[in-house]
Amino acid sequence: MNLRKPLILTVVASALVGSLAISSISASAASDPGVSSSEIVLGMQLPQTGAASPGYNKVDDAARAYFDYVNSKGGVNGRSIKLVVKDDTYKAGLTISTASKLINEDKIFAFFGSIGTQTHVSIIKDINRRKIPDIFVNSGYSGFYTDPKKYPTTFGGLGTYTVEAKILGKYLKEKYADKKIGILYQSDDFGRNAVAGFTAAGLKFEAKKTSASFIAGTQGSIGLASQLSQLKANGVDIVIIAAVSSATAVAYATASAIAYKPTKWAVISVGADATTFQTILGSKGVPAATSAAMLAGTISASHAPAPGDATDEYVTAFKKINDDFNKGADKRWDNNVMQGMNIAYLATSALMGVGKDLTRAKLVAYLEDNGSKLSSAAFAPLGYSKSTHEAFTGFWLGEYDATTLLAPIDGKRVVYTTDSGSGAVTVSNYMRPAIAADALPKVA
Amino acid sequence: MKNINLKRLIATLGASAMISTGLVVAVAAPAQAAEPVCVTDAKTSTITCDGKLSNGAAYKTMVPSNYGGTFYFWQHGIRPSYPYPGYTVPKGVEQMAPTSVNHKIDTTKSMLTLGYGLASYDCSSTGLHGWNTSDCVEMLNELVTITKARISIQKTIVYGASMAGAILTPFIEKYPNAADAVGILAGVTPSINNELKSGCDMLYIFSVFFDPTIKGCTAMGTKGVPGHYAVLGDFAKVVTLLTQWSKDSGSLPLAYPAALATSGIPQRSALLLAGLIAGLPTKSANFDGISTSALVPEQSINATLAVLQNAGELLGTAYFGGQAVSEVVGAGFYDNTKTDFAALLSDADLGRFNLGLSGDDAINGMLATLAASPRVTGDATALAKVAALDKSKFDTSKPVVLLSNEADRLVLPGNTPLYLNKARAVYESKLAAWRSKFKAATTTSQASALLKSKPIWNTVAMYAMTPETYTKFTAAGLPDTTAAISPSGVGHESFTKDQLMLWVRTLASSAKTGRVPSSGVMAANMAGVVNLNTDPDYQPNELKYQD
Known part of the structure; x- marks a missing residue:
């Protein structure tokens, strides 16, 4: 007697039990929070207020401006993109509570572009436990991205500090072989990550002599006088700064106050944004012309075009969208606005790429499988794969001119590439695809 | 750990040198249990009985006039076996129902008003009140058994706080038919x-x-x-x-x-x-x-x-x-x-x-x-x-309802997700085995029989949360520790009355149906109580050790 058919029919008809697991998985997949037929909700955390906010507090408005532009063109697969933003004031306790609000009250589909290493490290484990995509994080800390088994849903939104430091370090070592090179860094994941990169590039620092550190967050209250005095006393000619913009501003002001004039300053990009630098010094009464002069000659790096590069097609396109759609209090065009626009462009690309059947799992899988093929304003490709979730794998080096424009060293932009491990620094042969006339990504 | 006023002890120790006091060691237990002595309250008609377990430990039951058949058996937490300055070793039953230290709440009256029968006992054995948890398992079982013999009970709930977690979890695994639901409040789960x-x-x-x-x-x-x-x-x-x-x-x-x-x-x-x-x-x-x-x-x-x-x-x-x-x-x-x-x-x-x-x-x-x-x-x-103390398998099929503070400083909040995760692993394993059997079924009767034994997820955890911020400062910027403390989420065994009573009611409904409420019902219930977690997937920091 063949019981198979009646059994199956009986089971399916009466109990639903055997299929329960499968149907619940499908149902869950089809109804991930934050995505409906008409909308995709993304959540961002950043310091909109407080001491760490200058500059960074423009990224959300810029990203939203780009999403609003996309929405004005019909959205992504018929869905508009909504960006919900929470101000964590750069305090990790608030990062935890605001993350909970984004998840439970705002029902976000994914975290997007959240800013800050120390803050994000407080929630990254929980976000990943919940399998929520955590895309284009505005932190260059490689520890978030180089072990996807540890943080499977997190993807970077900046080149890592290690990659940048390796590239910058190689240049400084070769260019200033006869000079004494020292470093000022904040003693946290950011600073440590950068020091590792410079060390990998062959630079050697001597603790308490050519290497000076400070505890992140004390640059405003305690200041950096002892650190700068130490570097001065040890005859450091080239001072590298691996710290946030507010620390860079304090360092320059302190050096000026103690009559310390290094031959060169070299600053990791997130600490070298010109408008942030000028805003912070401006709040202390330093005129813009003076702060511009202080910054002039500083070496830094970027994965993207300089915001002041009027010849760049992405800059032109994004700048226009910023003019037309940015409703923020401060929409002045700068690195932060450019970065906000660029990661919004990338998010749009990824959401388009996943297609109509958008789920959290599919977004993560799409970025691992196809993320490295996505283009953006960056001159370096994305590194996303199953083995790493690092974003931009290359940087070009520049020097700030008197107008606070980061101009390529020697007048020619050369993009270097490497990884966050022991790979060599080489010249990149990546050719950035052109931006479409409508400034929307074209994803197959 | 209601009865240990550590704050007072710390103050005492900090203020003065220790004073040697005469110590009273608990008296050895009598050989036989005594019949309870019962009195009826003239005003409320609640019947209160005091008795002794077979080892001489005291127990007490309270049955209200509107008793509806649901009986709660309270398991207390750890108590020192010896006195110290400012603390006297308790004799007898101290507590009948959940209390809150921070909020000065005792839910006994509320629970009686709802028609619940209450029982509690003093887990004192061999002169100890401390980590005599294996004795407590047996004493609790004796209490449940003799109470059931004396009073008509439709649904039995065992619940308790703190060290009680190390008793109730092994208890329900050893005596699966002794209770219909288990409640663990700020509990160790279960290995200390x-x-x-x-x-x-x-x-x-x-x-x-x-x-x-x-x-x-x-x-x-x-x-x-x-x-x-x-x-x-x-x-x-x-x-x-x-x-x-x-x-x-x-x-x-x-x-x-x-x-x-x-x-x-x-x-x-x-x-x-x-x-x-x-x-x-x-x-x-x-x-x-x-x-x-x-x-x-x-x-x-x-x-x-x-x-x-x-x-x-x-x-x-x-x-x-x-x-x-x-x-x-x-x-x-x-x-x-x-x-x-x-x-x-x-x-x-x-x-x-x-x-x-x-x-x-x-x-x-x-x-x-x-x-x-x-x-x-x-x-x-x-x-x-x-390492072997209070080990459990986490395999009870009975509803288990946990409530913990987000920032419990004594029984760390990571105990609760540890229980949840271990129970979840057992459940997933049982479910996988069941699915294999179901797939292999070749007759409708086999399949039908299996449908009745499908494992169900029967554990739920609630967390009392703090507000986002609550620190108060003086005008000079000094922390003001004389200001009101956080209204929720801190301290040990400290919950608001609404939080405690939701836990109690959830236990009652779970005992009645054999299942914890659905996630939707839980979410709605929790949303109605101030400072309970609204995030169903919330987990506090994990314990550093998770044996």
Whole structure:
């Protein structure tokens, strides 16, 4: 007697039990929070207020401006993109509570572009436990991205500090072989990550002599006088700064106050944004012309075009969208606005790429499988794969001119590439695809 | 741990030298149980009966006039077996129903009003009130059995707080038909060994950085009053430190050990390090771990003050819980010869509290010192015994409802997700096995029979949360510890009445249906109670040890 058919029919008809697991998985997949037929909700955390906010507090408005532009063109697969933003004031306790609000009250589909290493490290484990995509994080800390088994849903939104430091370090070592090179860094994941990169590039620092550190967050209250005095006393000619913009501003002001004039300053990009630098010094009464002069000659790096590069097609396109759609209090065009626009462009690309059947799992899988093929304003490709979730794998080096424009060293932009491990620094042969006339990504 | 007023003890120890007092050791149990003596309240008609279990331990039942057939059996938490200044060893039943220390709430009246029968007993055996958990399992079973024989009970609920978790979980696994639902309030779940190791770690770190004469968990193991006093004496050293830090906020530089004596690292950084390694909450009654002022310039300083405020109770628990455990397993139950203290600090700890820890150089210096410090070698027999203590399988099919504070400083909140995760793993495994069987079924009768035995997920956890911020400062920017404490989420066995009563009602409905409420019903119920977690997937920080 063949019981198979009646059994199956009986089971399916009466109990639903055997299929329960499968149907619940499908149902869950089809109804991930934050995505409906008409909308995709993304959540961002950043310091909109407080001491760490200058500059960074423009990224959300810029990203939203780009999403609003996309929405004005019909959205992504018929869905508009909504960006919900929470101000964590750069305090990790608030990062935890605001993350909970984004998840439970705002029902976000994914975290997007959240800013800050120390803050994000407080929630990254929980976000990943919940399998929520955590895309284009505005932190260059490689520890978030180089072990996807540890943080499977997190993807970077900046080149890592290690990659940048390796590239910058190689240049400084070769260019200033006869000079004494020292470093000022904040003693946290950011600073440590950068020091590792410079060390990998062959630079050697001597603790308490050519290497000076400070505890992140004390640059405003305690200041950096002892650190700068130490570097001065040890005859450091080239001072590298691996710290946030507010620390860079304090360092320059302190050096000026103690009559310390290094031959060169070299600053990791997130600490070298010109408008942030000028805003912070401006709040202390330093005129813009003076702060511009202080910054002039500083070496830094970027994965993207300089915001002041009027010849760049992405800059032109994004700048226009910023003019037309940015409703923020401060929409002045700068690195932060450019970065906000660029990661919004990338998010749009990824959401388009996943297609109509958008789920959290599919977004993560799409970025691992196809993320490295996505283009953006960056001159370096994305590194996303199953083995790493690092974003931009290359940087070009520049020097700030008197107008606070980061101009390529020697007048020619050369993009270097490497990884966050022991790979060599080489010249990149990546050719950035052109931006479409409508400034929307074209994803197959 | 309602009956241990550690705050008072800490104050007493801090204020004066210990006073030797005459000790009364619990009297040996009589051989036979006595019949209960019952009285009826003239006003409410509630019938209260007092009786003795077969070993002489007291029990009490209360049946209201509107009794509806649901009976709650309360299991209390740990009690010291010996007195100390400001504390007398209890005799008899102290508590009939959940209470809240912070909120000065006793739910007995509310539960009686709802028509619930109540029972409670004094888990005193062989002269001990402490970690006699295996005895408590049997005594609770006896109480349930004799009460069922005397009173008509339709639904039986066993519930309790703190150490009760180490009794109720093994209880329902050993006596699966004895109860219809299990409630664990701020409970260990169930192995105390996890948390004990963290408490002992913290004491060890204190001995390395602050006072080498502190013996910590190596002071434990002598039975009886001498052991109790040895522990009290050691605890007094810790209290001296805590008292000093409460005055100077630990701002003085480390004076010890030699390797760090000139480092300039403030003592508060080493305290924070010890707290983080132990997994102590970085929120406390007055400190939210976030708020800043002119004198508390950064969030991690606030968190350090929270750790300071929490440390006394965790360490008090380590001392008294550890001593109670040592009476059962013997001396030498703590061993840190293989402990990697650096690995016990999470990435999040190092990032978020970097400034409070005085930065990377200080962290590295302190960790290097810990790594190089002589370690404690335990006793193999005691270690095996403590590891086996209160072990459970987490395989009960009965509804289990847990309630915990987000920042419980005594039974750490990570106990609750540990229970949940272990129960979940067992459930997933059972479900997978069931699915295999179901797939293999070849007859409709086989399939139908299997449908009736499909495993169900029958555990739910609730958390009482703190508000986002609540630290109050004086006009000068000093933390104001005289201000109102957080209205929720802090302290041990401290919940609002609404939180407690939702837990009680959830237990009743679960016992009635055999299942915990659906996630939708739970979400709706929890949304109606202030400061319960609205995030169904919320999990507090994990325990550092998860055996």
